[in-house]
Amino acid sequence: MTRFAVIITNYNYARFVIEAVDGVLAQGRRAAQILVVDDGSTDGSQALLTEHYGHHPGVRLLFGENGGQLAAFQRGVAAVDADVDVVCFLDADDRWQPDYLEKIGAIYDQRKDVGFVLSDIDLFGNEEGRIGFAEKELDLGYTAISTYALTYWYGAPTSALSLRLRYARLCMDLPPQVGATWRISADNCLVFGASIFGARKYFLPTGQVGYRIHGNNGWWAQQNRTTTFLGLLQSRGLIGHYARAAGMDDSCLELAKLEYRTKPEPDWAEARRYIGLCWRARLPWWKRLERILSIVRSPKRKK
Template identity: 55%
Template sequence: MQATTFAVVITSYNYRDFVLEAVESALSQTRKAAQVIVVDDGSTDGSDILLRERYGADERVTLISSVNGGQLSAFQHGVNAARADVVSFLDSDDCWGPEYLARLGELYDVRADIDFVFSDLQLFDQQNRVMRFHDRAVDLGYTAISTYVLTQWYGAPTSALSMRMSWALQVLDLPGSFQRTWRLSADNCLVFGCSVLGAHKYYLPTGCVRYRIHGKNGWWSNQSPRIEYVNKMTSSALIRHYAARVGMGPECIEFTKLEFMTKPQPPWSETKRYARLVMMRRISPWRKWERALNILRRGWRLRG
């Protein structure tokens, strides 16, 4: 069995105070990455100069400087330079514990069917708590219908996301106009895109991702009703774009039970979500309840 290779893509904009810590955390992994790619997205705070002084002669690090185009553009530059089996993304204000890639590798090495893995996060700096999808590892199977109908987000912020290279290339193959929309929160493109296009997803709590909360967080520090509204509208449009690429439409809800069957041990929250989806089908009320109860019974038997 050949070991999975990893490319780390670090995107940075005006995070001079944090970026070296992020890069060092990627270089200090017990399971070494084949590439560590740092994309400076037109920083004006001297980040680019600092990176070149520190890593310009370091063969382990690939430095890319670009005109400021936003996070989606930086993702695209980084992935286009990657040559590995799996891409792991890291924001330049976050960092990883040394076992992160090792934990991911243990899964990717033995599960060729897994396309996309996301982890829990330890918040630090201005907050101290854990963000998690569930309290155990979860094989989520396929999530296209739940994402398309409910705009369900099966993922985590950027620094806890990884996917096989073929999927990174697929989801980042977007029209140039999308770069303006996704200057921030472009992890939505990774998360929604992989779900709708049909990636097999897995949640793996590693305890290794440190997510910094500070005054300059693009998404975290700009939450408001207006921002939430705009994000939901743009996310809906993004999902429709990916759905159009694979010919997905409202009729996909007819296959809700089949999608649920791809989840070997669904959390109870996921079971209830799919029962809700069945209740949205255009069939008689009696059949809705019958099929929803079938999903609930199956989920109860399989719950972890």
């Protein structure tokens, strides 16, 4: 059975963090490890956590100087036991319902080929609603080439992400000059890195992840043309770093048709992405056309 480690990262969320930790402790399927990483909070979080969990056998507290979300992720992943299979991440201002680990655990138990599971999120607090990658459960297959060439984001916010430990370690192996850019948006490192390093991805709408909206923390509220451009530019740099570590270059475009075939039920938007990738491959035009036609004629594509 899949063994889970849960990394809860906290920075000045004393008013929320106990609810987050208690939600993990209340899971119907227990985590093998619960690691609470406090990133140098100054609001009394550390004293509060020590009071509640300092002697709790199922919770390990990791305190350190403020270094940002990525540094907290790195400290947490470094502390995960070697016999753990999957690492889950939870922001201290979010919460899980009791069946979250049971639901994603069923996928990891049954599908040893799946390396990364993302869930939908339910907004609560100052806003309500649901955000999900798709309308229903979906095997996304492999996504390395699409991510590499298109900067496509096969992901979700931090609290709805989980991945096998080997991928988490690869994603967190970043030099300081790269990591500095992702100090406070480390979920991008997990999403992009897992794709490039070859994790098969799966979207599972669990209805179990609560994403708290408070202040101005909704990422959609912060987007404009400048931030969109800079975000994509920085994402290209991050993906480029991971690609070099994985030994990927533009020759991977020749494999786009094969990556597409790993997706059991791709929609037309996904098909269009891979048609474009096939056309960009460094192959004779007739070979590129042949691969494009194989995608267009694919019987498994959803209408």
